[in-house]
Amino acid sequence: MLQPNKRAQLAAVWFKRDLRSVDHQPLTAAAQSGAPVLPLYIAEPDWWAQPDMSGRQWAFISETLHELREDLQSLGQPLVVRTGDVVKVLSELHAEFGLCAVYAHEEIGGAWTFERDKRVSAWLAQQGIALHEYQQGGVVRRLKSRNGWAKRWDATMAQAITEAPSLSPIATIDPGPIPDASKLGLPQDPCPERQPGGRSHGLERLQSFISDRGAPYRKAMSSPAAGALACSRISPYLAWGALSMREVAQTTWARQRELKQAPPRSTGPWRGAMVSFSGRLHWRCHFMQKLEDEPRLEFNNLHAAYDGLRPKSPDATRLAAWCAGETGLPFVDACMRALSSSGWMNFRMRAMLTAVASYHLWLDWRLPGEHLARLFTDYEPGIHWPQIQMQSGTTGINTIRIYNPIKQGYDQDPNGDFVRRWIPELAAVPDEFIHEPWKWDQSGMVLDRRYPFPIVDHLKAAKEARQKIWGVRGGSGFRRKADQIQEKHGSRKSGMPMTGRRPRKKSPKADSAQLSLGLEGETP
Numbered sequence: 001m002l003q004p005n006k007r008a009q010l011a012a013v014w015f016k017r018d019l020r021s022v023d024h025q026p027l028t029a030a031a032q033s034g035a036p037v038l039p040l041y042i043a044e045p046d047w048w049a050q051p052d053m054s055g056r057q058w059a060f061i062s063e064t065l066h067e068l069r070e071d072l073q074s075l076g077q078p079l080v081v082r083t084g085d086v087v088k089v090l091s092e093l094h095a096e097f098g099l100c101a102v103y104a105h106e107e108i109g110g111a112w113t114f115e116r117d118k119r120v121s122a123w124l125a126q127q128g129i130a131l132h133e134y135q136q137g138g139v140v141r142r143l144k145s146r147n148g149w150a151k152r153w154d155a156t157m158a159q160a161i162t163e164a165p166s167l168s169p170i171a172t173i174d175p176g177p178i179p180d181a182s183k184l185g186l187p188q189d190p191c192p193e194r195q196p197g198g199r200s201h202g203l204e205r206l207q208s209f210i211s212d213r214g215a216p217y218r219k220a221m222s223s224p225a226a227g228a229l230a231c232s233r234i235s236p237y238l239a240w241g242a243l244s245m246r247e248v249a250q251t252t253w254a255r256q257r258e259l260k261q262a263p264p265r266s267t268g269p270w271r272g273a274m275v276s277f278s279g280r281l282h283w284r285c286h287f288m289q290k291l292e293d294e295p296r297l298e299f300n301n302l303h304a305a306y307d308g309l310r311p312k313s314p315d316a317t318r319l320a321a322w323c324a325g326e327t328g329l330p331f332v333d334a335c336m337r338a339l340s341s342s343g344w345m346n347f348r349m350r351a352m353l354t355a356v357a358s359y360h361l362w363l364d365w366r367l368p369g370e371h372l373a374r375l376f377t378d379y380e381p382g383i384h385w386p387q388i389q390m391q392s393g394t395t396g397i398n399t400i401r402i403y404n405p406i407k408q409g410y411d412q413d414p415n416g417d418f419v420r421r422w423i424p425e426l427a428a429v430p431d432e433f434i435h436e437p438w439k440w441d442q443s444g445m446v447l448d449r450r451y452p453f454p455i456v457d458h459l460k461a462a463k464e465a466r467q468k469i470w471g472v473r474g475g476s477g478f479r480r481k482a483d484q485i486q487e488k489h490g491s492r493k494s495g496m497p498m499t500g501r502r503p504r505k506k507s508p509k510a511d512s513a514q515l516s517l518g519l520e521g522e523t524p
Helices: 025-032 055-075 085-094 109-129 147-157 199-213 222-232 235-239 245-261 272-292 316-323 329-342 345-359 366-375 381-394 404-410 417-422 458-473 478-488 508-514
Strands: 009-015 038-045 080-084 097-103 130-134
Touching: 009 025, 025 038, 025 097, 025 130, 025 222, 038 055, 038 478, 055 199, 055 222, 055 366, 085 366, 097 109, 109 130, 109 508, 147 272, 199 235, 199 245, 199 381, 222 329, 222 417, 245 272, 272 381, 272 478, 316 345, 316 366, 329 345, 329 366, 329 404, 329 417, 345 366, 345 381, 345 404, 345 458, 381 417
Parallel strands: 009 038, 009 097, 038 080, 097 130
Antiparallel strands: none
């Protein structure tokens, strides 16, 4: 049994966005090292003080940590949790018990976690403690070229899934409490329809999707109501690592093999659904690779020609109305309110919300991006920021997509059921006017009383935004820089959008890729 101050030389496994024991290379490697394994999670108040983090995200993580602790306890050693700065926590553990190595996954996070990781690495080197980092998912660190990336992704996903290893108990170490949100300085963040955290819930969502719920996936994914049922809903479990991408990919492939062996008439829409879903697993890592390769796009326009196009300090009234679901555009507001209540929204509506903020309201994408990040329980920086820029038209290589928010309402919610659920102020408005209540002859009963008039003329605003965006693309040197961005970040798959030129004809395949603001969520 370990004793304090005896330099026991523990192998610490630092859990970050990988809250599971299965298919966890650092945990397996640490167990094979021969040293006692210290499974460690550090809750960092400074990280949770960042403007893209929120209480709903911590609530999901906290539930996942409780389940992970029970899982690791069954393997021999429960999860140890500490609250504070990572270097300080590791220093204290090293002083008391001795650390011989730290094992961790590479984290594809934002600028704050990247700088924290550099501090940790420097401290470990100073102490002579080995750091062993492992690739998680399909994102490649220090990638020199996108050529061959898709094949490399396939090979990585095909690797064997490791079972959870047995661990030896460390009786002298207090597991410590899993802090509540207030201990991390997080304000109350009610999210009544949030998905529960924990690996078991992620496994259930995955299995129910591929065997039951996912048949109408292709058709239903564009609707916020139908998509909530027919989409996989595994995005938060992937974002925080309760499930591994490899597990999901191999489960999907197994389902595809099963469908291939069945008579075509018996499979209905299932084959197409799994093809689409499998493609979005690729796109998830494709977008994460963008942030890994160019971290500055979390804060700066990918194409510098767009610098200064929108005011850096956004119109406070417009931003507040958009955040609160009070723009006067019913379908937009319904989507924002649904997202606020559930922490999830389907990919097309995420794209629409971003487009309305960036084009119709002409807001710089950073503050709206932070607001959406806080609302998403499946917030994945590597997907979020490249997608925010893509939907805001600042990448220089993607087709400009300015959604008509009224048309989207008619297309995705023809009877107004979704709008009425989330905007009860419009309950009395007839179906034919639900998406344009200002056209109803009795609109005075509602508008400017219980619900606002539109904050902008959406058609006029879209026209002005389109002219400004395309005006930039015609500037000197734009094309040359766009080609450089494409070479570094563009997909090598045929049919995907490749240039910043005004498209002659948009293919359905290309449009699908451009619209994907998430594997039904934060995953493309």
